Amino acid sequence: MIDGKARAALESLLADRAEFDVPLARHTSLRIGGPADVLATPSDRDELSRLLSLCAKHRLPTRVLGAGFNVLVSDDGLEGVVLRLKKLRSIERIADDVLSVEAGASHATITNFCIKHGLSGLEFGAGIPGTLGGWLAMNAGIGVRELKDVVRRATWMDASGALVAPVERERLDFRYRELAGLPRGAVLVAAELEVDVSERTTVKAEIDRLLAHRAATQPTDIPSCGSVFRNPAGDYAGRLIEAAGLKGTREGGAEISSVHANFIVNRGGATARDVLTLIEHARRAVADATGVTLETEVQLIGRETVDNGGASR
Ligand SMILES: Cc1cc2nc3c(=O)[nH]c(=O)nc-3n(C[C@H](O)[C@H](O)[C@H](O)COP(=O)(O)OP(=O)(O)OC[C@H]3O[C@@H](n4cnc5c(N)ncnc54)[C@H](O)[C@@H]3O)c2cc1C
The missing domain is CATH 3.30.43.10 (Uridine Diphospho-n-acetylenolpyruvylglucosamine Reductase, domain 2)
Structure with a gap:
């Protein structure tokens, strides 16, 4: 209150x-x-x-x-x-191969900027919906490339509102789907991203290819939060959940996607409690079958929830 x-x-x-x-x-x-x-x-x-x-x-x-x-x-x-930082969304080309981007800029505006200016290197982000702040906090990525591969430096404000001097990539503790070591309450405000000079058509073709692959392998037309679990070392959470026979399992309005087992989708009227029940169900079934304990990638936040920790808390 x-x-x-x-x-x-x-x-x-x-x-x-x-x-x-x-x-x-x-x-x-x-x-x-x-x-x-x-x-x-x-x-x-x-x-x-x-x-x-x-x-x-x-x-x-x-x-x-x-x-x-x-x-x-x-x-x-x-x-x-x-x-919400959606008004902090500027994108500036500060050198031939460097963009300065504010944390509220969306994946779409960043990748469209790259198409317009013929810049490559960030195509992988086209299908990772969110903002630069979320990309950084989650070290978002796909198999071959993550944010850590393109960030030159990042800037944040501490919990009292003081702006921290830009921190170089070598001092940023990027891990799998996590930027560790941010001070409690820190708010990422901007980052410099490295790009390469290329051709508009080449950049757009690569983006189109990645988006088509996603549309064929993920439930992109129904509410979800992307991957629910982190991939365990040497395996895929989706493969383990599918092997446990859980594709299509429902709880209330939530369902383990029958397209990709590491996605939980909202079929209508799902509650957080429904999703948490499916998360626990999948975790138990996979642990019973394989001994692997899956860890959540999705950030569980709010009152009465087991909070799995987020960069900005
Ligand atoms: C269909 C679909 C496909 C997806 N595919 C992928 C994928 O291929 N790879 C991948 O990595 N992810 C994927 N995701 C997950 C998601 O797109 C990424 O995690 C993305 O980075 C989230 O960005 P966001 O701005 O929405 O962050 P949010 O979901 O709003 O927040 C995520 C975390 O970041 C923190 N955060 C956000 N902004 C800031 C800030 N400025 N300062 C400090 N902390 C901040 C939040 O507090 C929270 O802890 C997918 C999601 C969907 C729905």
Whole structure:
């Protein structure tokens, strides 16, 4: 709950860019999630800094929501202030082979920028829906390439709103689907990405090829959160779940996809509780059959949920 003083301070700083009791189901790709106490959309870096300082002063917990493509938000919602950076979305070419991109820029605007300017290297991101902030926090990638391969440096604000000097790639602790070591409450604001000069048609052809492959192998036309589990060393979570015979298993409105077993889809009216039940079911079945304990990739966040930890907490 937000007390009266904190609410007044938020309204004074953000006006209608602070919304209260907002159902997060509208802001997640799974279409699941109870209300955030506050959903805040700062208009620029300066306002983000002042907002973080205000939250620190009033002891309001914060959590960044990118485009919500890899989160499972509790049915009971989220305490405190959910930050959306969709207004911090500039993309600038600061050298022939370097882009400076703000964290709220979407996968589509980044890859379209690359097509328009004939720049290669980021084609793999075209099918990884989200924002640069989410890409960085998750070290998003496909088999052959991850964010860590293209990031030159990244910048964040600490929980008090102070901007940290750009941190070089060598000092960023990218791991499998994780950027470890970010200070608690840090908000990624921008990164420099390396690209190569190429031809528009070549870049577009590679993007089209990757998107066609995805459409053929993943349930892209129904709400999901992408991969639910991380792949265990030397194997694939989807293969293990499929081998356990769980494709098509349903709980309420949630279903283990019959197209790709590492996806849980929302067939309509699914709750976070339904999805968590399927997650536990798959974990148990795979452990019983193979001895492998699957770890979640999707970020479980919010009240009354087992939170598996996210970069921005
Ligand atoms: C159909 C589909 C296919 C997918 N395919 C892939 C794939 O091939 N490879 C892959 O890696 N992922 C894939 N994903 C998952 C998802 O696209 C990625 O994890 C993406 O990076 C999420 O970005 P987002 O902006 O939506 O982040 P969110 O889901 O909103 O957030 C994810 C985490 O990042 C944190 N975060 C977001 N922004 C910031 C910030 N600015 N500062 C600090 N923390 C932040 C959040 O707090 C949260 O912990 C897929 C998802 C879907 C739905």
